[in-house]
Amino acid sequence: MKPKNDTFLRALLRQPTEYTPIWIMRQAGRYLPEYNQTRARAGDFLSLCKSPDLATEVTLQPLARFGLDAAILFSDILTIPDAMGLGLYFAAGEGPKFERPLRDEWEIRDLAAPDPADKLGYVLDAVSQIRKALDNSVPLIGFSGSPFTLACYMVEGGGSDDFRHIKTMMYARPDLLHRILEVNAEAVTSYLNAQIEAGAQAVQIFDSWGGALSHAAYHEFSLPYLERIISGLTREKDGQRIPVIVFTKGGGLWLESMADIGADALGLDWTVDIGDARRRVGDKVALQGNLDPAVLFSNPETVRAEAAKVLQSYGKGTGHVFNLGHGVSQFTSPENVAALVDAVHELSRENHG
C-alpha cells in the first residue's frame, strides 16, 4: 500500500511532487536527547540495534519532532560481518571493531554469506514493527553497507585512516579481495531483499569508503559489486516500485559511471555542486543531498539561506531528495534540524508544479 505521504518515493522515481522531500542520514541519532535516553536504557549501542522494540522506538523519534518525508531503519552498517561471525563490538569512544579481522587466506576461502532469516532476524523484525508503527504515514528506507565498505571494516578490523591492510591486499592479492567482495555482494543482495520482503519501501547502499579508492580501483573493486547487487534486488512489491539509492561518499568524480549501474538515485556528499551533478547525470537518476552537515552548527537563519542555495542549484523540476551530504553530527542542535526541514518544505515549492 502506498504511504499517505509518498513524496519521497515519487521524487526518487522522478515523478512530479509538490515540494522537495527531505530525510536526514543518521536522523535517529545522538543529537536527540530522547535517543540518548533510549540508548542508555538499552545499555549499549549493539543491544539497541538488536532489540526490534527499541530500534522501532528510536526510528520513530525524529519523525515525532520534524516533518520528515521518510523513516530509515535504525540499525548498524556492520550487521552482515557480525552475522558472518567476525565478532562486532564497540569499544568506548572508539567506533566499531571486530574481534576477528579477516586476513588469512583460509578464512577468506571459508567466508560465506549469512542467511538473513537465520542470522539477521532481529533486523527483519525491526523492519516489520517499524512498518506497522508508521501506519503508512511515510515510507520506510532499508539499508546496507556496500561490499567494499564492509570489506574495509572486515579486513582492517575497525575504522582506518589509511586503509593499509585492505589496500595491501587489493594491490598485492587482488584475488583475495575479489573473493571477499563476491561473498559480500551476495550477502548484501539477500539482506536487502529480506528487508524489502519485511516491508522496506526503498533501499540505500552506503559506500562510505569507496571514495578512498583510486579512479581505477573504484571501477574494479566497488562499482561492479554495487551493480551486481542492484541487478539482484526485488524492484517491485505489491505493485509498487522499490527505488534503490547508491551513496559513495567522495564519489563526486565518478557520477557518470555511477549513473549507469541501474540505481534510481545517487546520494551526493557536499563537495559536489548539485546543479553540476544534475547536468552530468542528466535524466538517468534522481539525486539525493547534499548540504554540508556543518551548516547545522550555525543558526536557523544561516541554515535556511544555505538550504535555499542547494535548492536553487538543483533548480526546477522533480528528481531531488534533500538530505545532508553525510550523517548528522551528534553536536547538532535539534532546533537547526527543525529549521532545515521547514525551510526545504517551504522554499522548494517554487521549484515544483
Place this chain on the structure above:
Amino acid sequence: MKPKNDTFLRALLRQPTEYTPIWIMRQAGRYLPEYNQTRARAGDFLSLCKSPDLATEVTLQPLARFGLDAAILFSDILTIPDAMGLGLYFAAGEGPKFERPLRDEWEIRDLAAPDPADKLGYVLDAVSQIRKALDNSVPLIGFSGSPFTLACYMVEGGGSDDFRHIKTMMYARPDLLHRILEVNAEAVTSYLNAQIEAGAQAVQIFDSWGGALSHAAYHEFSLPYLERIISGLTREKDGQRIPVIVFTKGGGLWLESMADIGADALGLDWTVDIGDARRRVGDKVALQGNLDPAVLFSNPETVRAEAAKVLQSYGKGTGHVFNLGHGVSQFTSPENVAALVDAVHELSRENHG
C-alpha cells in the same frame, strides 16, 4: 644557477624533458631508518625541524638512496601559526596541537603575519644550507600550508575529522574566518618569498584540507586566498622562473577553477584519473601525481605495473611530474620506493622525445 638535473623544473613549465621526473611527498620521513636515527638524535620532531643542520641532513637522505629529481625542504606545515604565537607542540602519537587555539574575536583581530626573517630564520637557514649541500645537483622545493589548511589547525587546535570549530565559524561568522585567511595569505606570501630569496627553486602550497569544503565554500574560503598568494610571489630569480605548485587534497572536482589562479602546476591526489585531469585543464598547467601511496605496500612488480598505468594515462608529452597522491606512509618499504623511482625513469622515456 640552473641545477645539473633540471628535469623537474622543465616539466613544471611544460618544456621538453627526456623522461618524467619524480619526487615523493614526505620523501624524508619515517619509512627511512636513517631518518628515524636522526630524529632520535634530535630528541623530538620540532627540534628536528628547528635545527638547520639536522633538517639539511634529513632532506638529503632520500636523495642518497634514490634517483629523485628534486629535494624538498624538511620542515613542518605549521611553522607559521607557531611563529604567530599559538604554541605548536606534538603530543606523543597524536599529531600536531596548539596550546592556544584561535577562537575569540579579540584574538582574531589581533592576529598578525609574522616577519619570516625575525621568527622563521631557522627555516631560511635550512633552505640556504640545503642549497649549499645540494651543490646544484637537483632543484630544491620550498613549501607552505595554504591559508585555509593553516586556519583549520589554528581554529581546531589540532587535527580534526569533522572540522567542527572552523566550520561553525565559517557558517556563523564568515567575517572572522575571512580575517584569519587574509592574515594567513599575507604570512604565506612573505614566508614563501623568503624561502625563494634563501634559495628555493620551486614552491608548493599544501591545501591539505581544502577538500573538506563544499564546492561553494572552497571557492570562497580557499581558492581566492591561493590566488592572492600566487599573485604576490617572486616568480623569477637570477633569470630562472620559480614554478608554483598548488595541491588541494580532495580537490579533483575543482581542477578547472584551480587551473585559473596562476599556478604553474596542480598536484593531484589518487582519486582522479590523471588522463581525465589533463583533458580538463588543457595547456593551462602541468600536473603532479598521482599514484595511491598504498601501492607502495605491495611489491616491486606491482609498483612497476601501477606506475606504468599512471604514465600511460597521462600519455605522451611533457607537463607531468610523477609523485604519490599524498605523502609516503611510514609503513612503506624503501625497496618499493626504489622500484617506483626506477620504473618511472625507465618506463617514461617512451612518452618523451
